[in-house]
Each structure stands twice: as C-alpha cells, then as structure tokens.
Amino acid sequence: MTINPSQTIIEARRREFGAFLRSRREKLMPADVGLPEGFRRRTPGLRREEVALLAGVGTTWYTWLEQGRDVRASAEVLSALADALRLDPAERRHLFTLSDRPSADLPLHGPEDVPGALQRMLVSLAGQPAYVLGRRWDVLAWNAAAVALFGDYGLLEGDARNSVHRVFTDPAHRKLLVDWESVAANSLAMFRADSARYAGDPDFERLIATLTRASPEFRAWWPRQDVLRPLAGHKRLRHPEGGMMTFEYTALAVMDRPDMKLVVYTPLDEDGTSVRLKELLRRHSAT
Numbered sequence: 001m002t003i004n005p006s007q008t009i010i011e012a013r014r015r016e017f018g019a020f021l022r023s024r025r026e027k028l029m030p031a032d033v034g035l036p037e038g039f040r041r042r043t044p045g046l047r048r049e050e051v052a053l054l055a056g057v058g059t060t061w062y063t064w065l066e067q068g069r070d071v072r073a074s075a076e077v078l079s080a081l082a083d084a085l086r087l088d089p090a091e092r093r094h095l096f097t098l099s100d101r102p103s104a105d106l107p108l109h110g111p112e113d114v115p116g117a118l119q120r121m122l123v124s125l126a127g128q129p130a131y132v133l134g135r136r137w138d139v140l141a142w143n144a145a146a147v148a149l150f151g152d153y154g155l156l157e158g159d160a161r162n163s164v165h166r167v168f169t170d171p172a173h174r175k176l177l178v179d180w181e182s183v184a185a186n187s188l189a190m191f192r193a194d195s196a197r198y199a200g201d202p203d204f205e206r207l208i209a210t211l212t213r214a215s216p217e218f219r220a221w222w223p224r225q226d227v228l229r230p231l232a233g234h235k236r237l238r239h240p241e242g243g244m245m246t247f248e249y250t251a252l253a254v255m256d257r258p259d260m261k262l263v264v265y266t267p268l269d270e271d272g273t274s275v276r277l278k279e280l281l282r283r284h285s286a287t
Contacts (some may be wrong), residue, residue, distance in 0.1 A: 014068040017098040022066050024085040025051050032086065054084035075101050089258070114141040118254060118262065127277070128264050129247070135259030136203055137163045137191055148284040149239065149265070149277070150176070159210060164191050168215040178236035188221055189228035194259075235265070242280040245273040
C-alpha cells in the first residue's frame with residue numbers, strides 16, 4: 001500500500017487542529033464566557049455543545065473538528081471559534097495556520113508602545129539610522145543617527161510624525177530624497193498593502209483624507225490601487241550637511257507586534273556614505 005505523504009501531513013494537521021481546540025476548550029470555565037455553571041462536570045472546562053453554541057455552529061460538526069475529521073471550517077467560522085474560546089492573538093494565528101487559512105489577526109486600536117528591548121536595540125545601532133513604525137506608519141521611536149540623517153522627530157507632532165505624511169507634504173524631506181517620485185510611489189503602495197485590514201478605521205481614513213487634500217501626487221496615485229509587499233532596497237539622500245549618501249534600507253517585522261516594524265538604514269561605500277555618515281554623526285554628537 002502506497003502512502004501519500006501529502007495526505008499524511010493533512011491528517012496530522014487535522015489531528016493537531018482538533019487537539020488544539022480541545023485543549024483551549026478545557027482551559028475555560030462557564031463563568032469565563034458568561035454561561036451558568038449548571039450541573040457538576042465530570043471533565044474540566046466547557047462542554048463541546050457550549051463552545052458550539054457560543055460559536056454559532058452545530059454540536060456534531062464541532063465534535064468532528066475536535067476529532068480531526070475531514071471537514072473544513074471557513075475563515076468566518078474560525079474567527080467565531082477563536083472568539084468563543086477567548087484566544088489571544090498568538091493562539092488565533094495558530095488556529096488559522098493549522099487550518100491552512102490566512103491569518104485573521106484582529107486589527108489593533110489605541111496607543112502603541114515600543115518594547116523596551118526594541119528601544120535598547122535602537123540605541124545600540126549607533127552607526128545605523130533606524131526608527132520604529134507603528135500600524136499607521138507613525139514614527140514611534142528613533143535613534144540618534146536617525147535624527148542626524150532625517151531631523152529630530154521629537155520636534156514633530158501628530159500627522160507630521162507620520163512617514164507617509166512626511167514623504168508627501170514635507171518640502172525639506174522631499175528635497176532630501178534624490179529619487180523622490182519612485183520612493184513616494186513605492187511607499188504609498190506598501191502603505192496601502194499594510195493598511196488593508198484597517199479599511200474604514202477613522203484614524204486611517206482621516207490621514208488619507210488629509211493627504212488627498214494636501215498632495216496632488218497622493219491625490220492622483222491613491223486611486224490606482226497599487227500595492228507592494230514590504231521590501232528592502234537602496235535609498236539615495238542629498239543631505240544639507242553630509243552631502244550625497246546612499247543607504248541600504250531594510251524593514252524588519254517585530255514578532256510580538258504584528259503591525260510594528262523596525263526600519264534600519266545601513267550606509268554603503270557608494271558615494272563615500274560610510275565616511276560621510278561618521279562625520280555627520282560626529283558633528284551632531286558634539287552639538
């Protein structure tokens with residue numbers, strides 16, 4: 001008898017999916033989800049019928065899921081199960097991964113905090129300009145090298161500290177970017193891709209409306225619906241003090257903050273950038 005490796009993997013994943021559902025169900029008590037305690041329970045946690053009720057699915061069908069049967073849950077049902085089982089973001093992603101569905105992380109709202117470890121990493125990157133972007137591409141933290149290269153973010157408030165807003169509305173920043181048009185177009189396409197799951201969010205909608213009014217290029221390009229994955233590349237800058245410099249930039253995802261990224265600029269030998277940056281940083285540290 002020939003064993004199909006792909007089928008074996010699928011079956012193993014179904015079993016793991018069912019075991020994960022069962023483990024989360026057994027961690028919850030009725031009081032955790034607003035249900036009455038009822039009669040004495042012979043096993044820990046919620047009953048299958050209680051989870052099915054909370055998720056709006058049939059008890060038999062939910063039982064099949066826990067048993068690893070050949071049934072497929074839609075993304076909507078997976079979200080309902082995640083809500084019913086009170087899964088945290090990591091558990092929710094795990095549930096979707098085991099079901100071979102795209103992750104459905106819930107959009108985040110409210111203030112964003114930069115972890116202390118990431119703050120310390122920024123400081124340690126003394127020879128590389130770097131900053132942290134939040135979910136709306138607001139600059140949340142930065143290092144001294146970023147201040148020397150891009151200006152003091154601490155002097156900017158509100159939308160002025162948003163990187164998309166700065167690219168399209170700040171004349172000094174536009175002058176700094178040698179290849180402004182391609183940088184702006186790519187930034188806009190990456191921002192659209194990142195903002196997709198926040199469609200309709202008031203903070204995003206207000207920023208987009210502001211940029212539409214303020215920038216003819218943004219107004220012309222936004223309706224094109226162009227999207228790009230976050231990418232690394234080279235960026236040429238004409239700095240008023242440091243002169244012409246070329247950097248390789250990389251955006252790194254922050255694992256426990258899905259909508260946060262660390263952007264690092266590494267000086268290249270091209271245009272004598274490494275030497276120019278060191279001199280620029282020396283002058284700024286002396287002031």
